[in-house]
Amino acid sequence: MKEISILGSTGSIGTQALDVIRKTKEYKVIALTTNINIDLLEKQALEFKPKLVTVMDQKKSIILRDRLKGYNIKVASGDEGLIEAATLEDTKVVINSVVGMIGLIPTLEAIKAGKKIALANKETLVTAGEIVMREALKHKTEILPVDSEHSAIFQCLKSGNQNEISRLILTASGGPFRGKKTNDLLNIKVEDALKHPNWEMGRKITIDSATLMNKGLEIIEAKWLFDVEIDKIDAVVHPQSIIHSMVEFVDGSIIAHMGVPDMRIPIQYALSHPIRTKNEINKLDFNTLKELTFERADIETFPCLDLAYKAINAGGSMPAVLNASNEVAVELFLNNKISFLKIPEIISNVMDLHRNILNPTLDDILESDNWARETAMHKTCL
Numbered sequence: 001m002k003e004i005s006i007l008g009s010t011g012s013i014g015t016q017a018l019d020v021i022r023k024t025k026e027y028k029v030i031a032l033t034t035n036i037n038i039d040l041l042e043k044q045a046l047e048f049k050p051k052l053v054t055v056m057d058q059k060k061s062i063i064l065r066d067r068l069k070g071y072n073i074k075v076a077s078g079d080e081g082l083i084e085a086a087t088l089e090d091t092k093v094v095i096n097s098v099v100g101m102i103g104l105i106p107t108l109e110a111i112k113a114g115k116k117i118a119l120a121n122k123e124t125l126v127t128a129g130e131i132v133m134r135e136a137l138k139h140k141t142e143i144l145p146v147d148s149e150h151s152a153i154f155q156c157l158k159s160g161n162q163n164e165i166s167r168l169i170l171t172a173s174g175g176p177f178r179g180k181k182t183n184d185l186l187n188i189k190v191e192d193a194l195k196h197p198n199w200e201m202g203r204k205i206t207i208d209s210a211t212l213m214n215k216g217l218e219i220i221e222a223k224w225l226f227d228v229e230i231d232k233i234d235a236v237v238h239p240q241s242i243i244h245s246m247v248e249f250v251d252g253s254i255i256a257h258m259g260v261p262d263m264r265i266p267i268q269y270a271l272s273h274p275i276r277t278k279n280e281i282n283k284l285d286f287n288t289l290k291e292l293t294f295e296r297a298d299i300e301t302f303p304c305l306d307l308a309y310k311a312i313n314a315g316g317s318m319p320a321v322l323n324a325s326n327e328v329a330v331e332l333f334l335n336n337k338i339s340f341l342k343i344p345e346i347i348s349n350v351m352d353l354h355r356n357i358l359n360p361t362l363d364d365i366l367e368s369d370n371w372a373r374e375t376a377m378h379k380t381c382l
Contacts, residue, residue, distance in 0.1 A: 002271070005031035005091040005115075007082060007106055010040040012202045013097035013120045013146060013263065018044060020268045023279065027271065031085035033098070038064040045073055052088060054081030056102075079105065086110040093271060095146070096121040099204050100327055101320075101369050104128055108362075111141045118270040120146035122217045127320040128365050129224030143225070144270040149218050150225055151266035152244035152257030157226065159247070159255045168222055169246040169254075171238040172297065173197060175210040178239060182301050188340035190333065197239070207330045208304075211343055212297060216308020220319055223312060230312050235305065237295040242284065260284050303344045307351065317357040317368035324372035325350035350375050 004021065008014045009032040021027045029048040034041040035056045042064060045053050053068070054076045055061035061077035068075060076084055079102070086094050086106040094110045095118040096103050103121030108128075110117055112135065119125070124132055136143050145151050149170045157165070176195045177185060193210045194203060208214035215235045223230050241261040248254045259265055262281050269276065299306040304326070311322035329346040332338045338346070350372050357364045 001025075002027050003030045003090045003092045004028065004095060004271070005085050005088060005093070006095045006097065007033050007085060007103065007121075008035075008096070008098035009044055010034040010037040011097055011099065012205075013267065014095070015040075016264050017095050017097065017267050017271075018048070020264050020271065020279075021048075024277070026277075030088055030091045033082055033085050035098075036060055038067075042067055046071070049073070051090070052076060052081075052085055054078075054085045056082065082106050083109045086115070087113040091115055093118055095267075095270075096124065097146070099202060101127060101324065104132075104365075107132060108135060111135045111139050111143075114139060114141060117141065117143045118146050118267070119143055120267075122147070122214075122221055123323055125221040125224045126217050126323045127369065128362065129220065129319075131362055131365075133224050133227075144273055145221075145225060146263075146266055146270050147218060147221070148261070148263060148266045149245040150221060151269055153222065153226060153247055155257050155269070156245070156247040156255040159253075160249045162227065164249045164251075165226075165228060165232065165247065166250045166252075167248040168226065168228055168233045169248060170215060170218055170222065170233070170235045171241070171243050171245050172212065172215040172235055173209065173241045174237040174239055174295070174297075175212065177210055177302075178237065178295075180301065182341065185301070185340055190336060193333075193340060203334060204327070204330055207333060207343075208326070210340075211304040212299075212302040213304035213308065213326055213343075213347075215297070216305045216311075217323070219305075219308060220312045230309070235297050237297050238293070239295075240289075240292055242289065242292060258284060304347065307344060307347055311351065314356055315358065317360045317364055318351065318354065320360075320365045320368045321351055321354045321372040322347060324369045325376040328373050328376035346376050 004027050006014050029050045031052040032050050033054040038060045052074045058077045065075040083106050087109050093116045097120040101123045104124050107124045194206050196206050219233050243256045246254050246256040311318045325347045329343040
C-alpha cells in the first residue's frame, strides 16, 4: 500500500488522481488540500478518510472543521497546513497539483522530507528549477512529471542515454484559437478562451493553452527536469493531441509517445513508476485515427511562447517574473478586467522593467515574484 498526499485535490489533476486511486487498491490517501472548494473536499474526505485535510482559506477551514467533527480527520489551513500535508511522516508520494507559485515551498519541504514528488505544479520548476533540482539531488528525491508532455519525454528518454539526446520536441494542441491571427483575437471573450478542443483542464491552464504560455512554461520545466539546454528544446503544434511529445537522438531516430488525450494515464504512471499497471481507460484505435498533422507555432500571433524563451535565456529571476506577471494577467482576463491580447503585453512590460538577478536565492525569487505581481497591476503596465 503506497501512501499518497494530494495538494490541490479538488482541481482537475487532483480529481483525476483520485479517480486513478479509486480504481485500485494499491494506494491510500493520507492528505488532501484545496484552496476554497470545501464542499468537494468534504466529499473527498468522507470517501477516502485521510488523516489531514487543508483549506488555504482560513474562514472556510473553520466551516469544514465543524462539518468533519467526529470523523478523526484533522483540518488545517493556510501555508502551514499545505506544508504539513506535503511532509506528513506516513506519506510516500506527494502529488503537487496546486496552481500557482504557492506550490513552490511545499515542494521544497517535501523534497527535504524525502518524499517522492509527482509534479503537476509548473511554477515550481519555472520559477526555481535550479534550486529545486539541486535540492532533489542533495536529498536523493525522485521528481516524476505528471504533465502529459513531460511524462511522454520521460518515457521516451528510456530509449537512449543523456549524451545521445539531440532535441526534445514538445507538442502543443494550439488551443482554441489555432490558425487565427491577431485581428481575430481583438474581441475574444472568456468563455471562448476556455473552450479547449482536446483537454479538460482548470481555468488558468486553459487560458495559458490559448495564449501558448502553457507551452512556454513547459519548455522551461523541461530544461530543468531533463537537464537539457534550452536551444535543444522545441515546440510544435499537433492539433490531434495524440503524440504527447518526442525525443530526437543524435542518430536521427525520433521516439514518440502516443495515446488518447487522458490525463489519468500520466498520473497513473507517475504513481506506479517504474512499473506499468492496467486500467480501463480507452485505448488508441488506429483504425479510426484519420490523421496526425503538425504546424509551426505562430509566435507573432501568440507571443507568450517567445516571451518564455526570452525569460529562460535571460535566466536568473526573469522566469519568476514571467510566471508572476502571467498569473496576474490571466486572472485579470478571467475577471473581464483586460482583453485577451493584453495578457502578453502586460508580461512583456513587466519583464522589460525587471532588473534581473543572476544566481538568485530562494528569497530573491520570492521577492521578484512579489515585485512582478505588484508591477503587473500598476497602471503603467495595464
